[in-house]
Amino acid sequence: MKIIDLRSDTVTHPTQSMREAMFRAEVGDDVFGDDPTVNSLEKLAAKLTGKEAALFVPSGTMGNLICLLTHCGRGDEAILGDQSHIFVNEAGGISALGGINPHTIRNQPDGTMDLEEIEGAIRADNIHFPRTRLICLENTHNRCYGAPLTPDYMDSVLALARQHNLAVHLDGARIFNAAAALKVPVTNLTRQADSLIFCISKGLAAPVGSLVCGSDEFIRQARRKRKQLGGGMRQAGILAAAGIVALEEMIERLADDHQNARLLGGELANIEGLRVDPERVATNIVYCELASHKLTQEEFLQRIRERGVLVSVTGKNRFRMLSHYGISREDIFNAIDAIREVMNG
Numbered sequence: 307m308k309i310i311d312l313r314s315d316t317v318t319h320p321t322q323s324m325r326e327a328m329f330r331a332e333v334g335d336d337v338f339g340d341d342p343t344v345n346s347l348e349k350l351a352a353k354l355t356g357k358e359a360a361l362f363v364p365s366g367t368m369g370n371l372i373c374l375l376t377h378c379g380r381g382d383e384a385i386l387g388d389q390s391h392i393f394v395n396e397a398g399g400i401s402a403l404g405g406i407n408p409h410t411i412r413n414q415p416d417g418t419m420d421l422e423e424i425e426g427a428i429r430a431d432n433i434h435f436p437r438t439r440l441i442c443l444e445n446t447h448n449r450c451y452g453a454p455l456t457p458d459y460m461d462s463v464l465a466l467a468r469q470h471n472l473a474v475h476l477d478g479a480r481i482f483n484a485a486a487a488l489k490v491p492v493t494n495l496t497r498q499a500d501s502l503i504f505c506i507s508k509g510l511a512a513p514v515g516s517l518v519c520g521s522d523e524f525i526r527q528a529r530r531k532r533k534q535l536g537g538g539m540r541q542a543g544i545l546a547a548a549g550i551v552a553l554e555e556m557i558e559r560l561a562d563d564h565q566n567a568r569l570l571g572g573e574l575a576n577i578e579g580l581r582v583d584p585e586r587v588a589t590n591i592v593y594c595e596l597a598s599h600k601l602t603q604e605e606f607l608q609r610i611r612e613r614g615v616l617v618s619v620t621g622k623n624r625f626r627m628l629s630h631y632g633i634s635r636e637d638i639f640n641a642i643d644a645i646r647e648v649m650n651g
């Protein structure tokens with residue numbers, strides 16, 4: 307039985323072409339700046355996102371942390387969404403390791419934060435207050451149904467930031483999904499950011515890594531933070547080689563994942579006892595709630611698992627499913643059938 311693993315797009319395995327590129331990769335000591343393959347990946351990432359420079363890091367979490375540590379000193383404040391990955395899913399790293407004060411604003415269902423609420427959160431210059439330094443955006447917004455933020459919205463956040471002398475950081479773990487969903491060049495979604503990260507280890511199917519992108523000066527400082535956090539890697543070209551293939555070969559197909567997610571969301575919405583909001587599925591993330599009282603959460607999970615379908619739990623009776631490179635259209639149909647069977651007892 308094939309396992310249909312919808313828990314995350316991080317479960318993707320490297321493609322044949324990545325494995326071949328990894329096998330052939332020219333390498334050097336990247337902490338000395340000597341790895342030509344890492345250097346090529348960083349150059350390509352900077353070019354794609356319209357920034358001067360980029361830095362290869364082991365994970366998106368470390369990338370976000372490096373960026374926030376570069377923007378903010380101890381006791382400084384960063385404004386971010388209460389549903390943001392940085393606030394919810396990164397083990398409190400910015401506070402624990404950076405002494406950075408997170409100032410959360412409510413994320414609206416579409417992943418945005420209300421501009422007036424952001425403005426209201428910016429501190430006045432007063433010795434009692436922490437200093438506001440940074441506004442963080444997340445695109446696509448993981449916990450908000452994978453919603454893509456539009457260029458217009460991001461432009462208005464940038465304008466607000468500039469008015470108050472603040473920097474903008476973009477957690478763009480899935481920024482290429484956002485660009486694909488909105489059918490805009492990715493630079494329309496990165497031009498607002500003083501710094502950004504994106505992941506190559508999710509839907510783009512590379513085995514490891516994320517890229518931090520920004521100005522030459524920002525990346526120079528970020529490189530020191532990476533070393534400080536123990537993220538300096540040596541012959542990392544082995545990994546970067548897969549990243550280059552990810553950026554060259556795997557972006558275009560993201561639209562297929564979005565189609566598959568819409569299909570999944572649309573069909574699950576028709577199954578009695580499940581609650582799904584198919585209108586909200588814009589990228590590769592589907593949330594689903596168990597509304598029937600016939601099955602407990604554990605029974606539901608176990609029964610779909612017996613039929614080869616894995617999903618992740620994100621709350622009481624709330625599940626998340628992602629489409630990705632390892633999931634074909636046929637897998638989606640099979641997953642729908644399996645879930646329908648379980649729900650119909």
Ligand SMILES: *Cc1c(COP(=O)(O)O)cnc(C)c1O
Binds near residue numbers: 446516
């Ligand atoms: C996955 C993810 C990250 C972190 O990436 P890791 O490589 O898993 O550390 C950051 N932000 C968002 C929105 C993510 O979905």
